[in-house]
Amino acid sequence: MKRLLFIFAFLIGIHVSVNAGEANLFPNPAHNNLTINGVENIKCIEIYDFLGSKLFTENTSLQINQSIDIxxxxxxxxxxxxxDDSGNQQVMLLIKK
Incomplete structure (x- = not known):
């Protein structure tokens, strides 16, 4: 008797356009709070899981340092x-402990 094994893999693509300063996430890995800095005039922050589901959205008050509860x-x-408010975007990896 022959057996067949099928392996499926799903790819998630992310298009990133970065023209502004490099953002910093810290601490990373993080426990309860995450601070984002290095980007002036942050307009919106979103957090996605690895399946692409949006878990968090915050329209910010254009602060240089932004802290969020995770x-x-x-x-x-x-x-x-x-x-940022110029339409630039950055995608970064966050590790939650």
């Missing part, structure tokens, strides 16, 4: 997408 996230890896 205590509700389960331990794992996430994408943080940062938009």
């Amino acid at each position: 205590s509700y996230l389960s331990p794992g890896r996430y994408f943080v997408k940062i938009y």
